[in-house]
Amino acid sequence: MDKLIITGNGALDGEVWASGAKNSALPILCATLLSEGPVTIGNLPHLQDITTTLELLGRMGVEPVMGEKMTIQLDGAQVRDCHAPYELVKKMRASILVLGPLLAHFGHADVSLPGGCAIGSRPVDLHIRGLEAMGADIRVEGGYIRARVEGRLKGATIFFDTVTVTGTENLLMAATLAEGTTVLENAAREPEVVDLAECLIGMGAKISGQGSDTITIEGVERLHGCYHDVMPDRIETGTFLVAAAMTRGRVKVRRTRADVLEAVLAKLEEAGAKVTTGEDWIEADMQGRRPRAVNLRTAPYPAFPTDMQAQFVAMNALAEGTGRVVETIFENRFMHVQELNRMGANIALEGNTAVVTGVERLSGAPVMATDLRASASLVVAAMMAEGETLVDRIYHIDRGYECIEEKLQLLGAKIRRVPG
Numbered sequence: 579m580d581k582l583i584i585t586g587n588g589a590l591d592g593e594v595w596a597s598g599a600k601n602s603a604l605p606i607l608c609a610t611l612l613s614e615g616p617v618t619i620g621n622l623p624h625l626q627d628i629t630t631t632l633e634l635l636g637r638m639g640v641e642p643v644m645g646e647k648m649t650i651q652l653d654g655a656q657v658r659d660c661h662a663p664y665e666l667v668k669k670m671r672a673s674i675l676v677l678g679p680l681l682a683h684f685g686h687a688d689v690s691l692p693g694g695c696a697i698g699s700r701p702v703d704l705h706i707r708g709l710e711a712m713g714a715d716i717r718v719e720g721g722y723i724r725a726r727v728e729g730r731l732k733g734a735t736i737f738f739d740t741v742t743v744t745g746t747e748n749l750l751m752a753a754t755l756a757e758g759t760t761v762l763e764n765a766a767r768e769p770e771v772v773d774l775a776e777c778l779i780g781m782g783a784k785i786s787g788q789g790s791d792t793i794t795i796e797g798v799e800r801l802h803g804c805y806h807d808v809m810p811d812r813i814e815t816g817t818f819l820v821a822a823a824m825t826r827g828r829v830k831v832r833r834t835r836a837d838v839l840e841a842v843l844a845k846l847e848e849a850g851a852k853v854t855t856g857e858d859w860i861e862a863d864m865q866g867r868r869p870r871a872v873n874l875r876t877a878p879y880p881a882f883p884t885d886m887q888a889q890f891v892a893m894n895a896l897a898e899g900t901g902r903v904v905e906t907i908f909e910n911r912f913m914h915v916q917e918l919n920r921m922g923a924n925i926a927l928e929g930n931t932a933v934v935t936g937v938e939r940l941s942g943a944p945v946m947a948t949d950l951r952a953s954a955s956l957v958v959a960a961m962m963a964e965g966e967t968l969v970d971r972i973y974h975i976d977r978g979y980e981c982i983e984e985k986l987q988l989l990g991a992k993i994r995r996v997p998g
């Protein structure tokens with residue numbers, strides 16, 4: 579197992595680029611199962627989760643064709659086996675996103691239940707209820723979701739009890755090939771849902787309202803190929819900007835979007851960063867100042883994203899004052915707290931709230947990555963800790979951050995990978 583070794587080196591300074599968004603690329607790869615022609619996807623990030631998804635689609639019969647400039651072409655017409663096995667689904671929860679497309683296009687799907695993960699129980703009951711409302715017959719047996727439909731799915735009005743990102747994406751994809759109109763109410767407004775909808779529209783789907791909490795889909799009989807570029811990764815972007823704030827430095831992220839990061843940028847400004855933005859870049863400059871601790875509460879978009887919570891806990895750990903960080907999406911997304919405390923942080927957990935009192939210094943220590951963003955928070959903290967930090971189990975970080983050590987080295991960090 580590879581490890582990262584980081585030596586605290588003070589202020590980051592420089593420019594880096596954002597990769598394509600993992601949480602957009604994964605649903606878009608699954609959406610190609612709906613197509614009857616080649617879909618070409620550009621700006622795909624080079625990540626373990628992408629490799630796992632391509633392996634999953636490959637098992638179904640879809641052979642990726644690699645093109646120039648990191649493009650990949652996939653054709654849903656090649657599908658011959660509508661089955662997502664446990665051994666792949668357990669590696670990556672987003673595999674559940676093949677359920678809606680397979681059922682809508684081929685009338686059946688056997689998809690392993692993803693189960694929970696380190697951050698929470700992560701149920702998929704709303705995906706199943708929505709597909710049932712569209713006429714599917716679904717049984718859960720032997721750890722698998724076995725879904726069948728006679729003819730086409732039927733359009734329906736579906737109200738989500740809770741805002742669910744993958745639930746919205748699964749039903750959005752299923753509805754594109756359903757008979758009649760589907761209305762998704764209390765739908766997720768996340769930019770990655772909008773990116774998926776735009777790709778589906780390119781494939782010939784009739785969708786309106788994406789980005790609002792009511793999405794309307796007029797089903798069509800078939801979808802065709804198209805070209806689509808994956809949007810920039812707002813969470814990777816935010817992680818680099820927090821690293822600037824944490825280290826009292828300056829980081830400019832290029833090839834990104836400021837309009838999808840408003841809640842995060844507002845918190846960086848509250849922490850004392852000078853934030854400037856352009857058409858496709860964002861810069862955070864702390865001008866040597868220590869950050870001020872911020873209070874925040876995670877919630878569905880456009881509120882503060884749960885995927886940035888751990889990184890802000892790390893920043894608060896070295897900030898001036900005390901910040902209260904409330905996690906409302908996942909019941910166990912504070913695994914980084916114990917590891918940060920081992921580095922000298924002063925963080926107390928009170929139910930779903932981390933009370934973070936900033937300390938003057940953190941010290942390097944051997945720590946363990948427990949999930950994707952927890953890992954990112956440890957890396958960010960290590961860059962400002964005294965001495966050396968060894969981050970173990972970094973396969974978590976490789977799921978979501980492309981070339982993490984190369985990009986941080988560009989900014990002046992002392993970080994290297996040690997093969998395990």
Ligand SMILES: CC(=O)N[C@H]1[C@@H](OP(=O)(O)OP(=O)(O)OC[C@H]2O[C@@H](n3ccc(=O)[nH]c3=O)[C@H](O)[C@@H]2O)O[C@H](CO)[C@@H](O)[C@@H]1O
Binds near residue numbers: 699705741742884908
């Ligand atoms: C709303 C939200 O912030 N979603 C986050 C969630 O998306 P992801 O799609 O993984 O999770 P959901 O959005 O589906 O879950 C949101 C909430 O709804 C609940 N739920 C979900 C589906 C379901 O069928 N039943 C149910 O009860 C979950 O337990 C959770 O509390 O994790 C991703 C990875 O960290 C983040 O990128 C998303 O921003």
Ligand SMILES: C=C(OP(=O)(O)O)C(=O)O
Binds near residue numbers: 601670885950951978
């Ligand atoms: C937890 C994450 O991803 P996943 O839903 O794939 O586990 C994330 O992107 O922060």
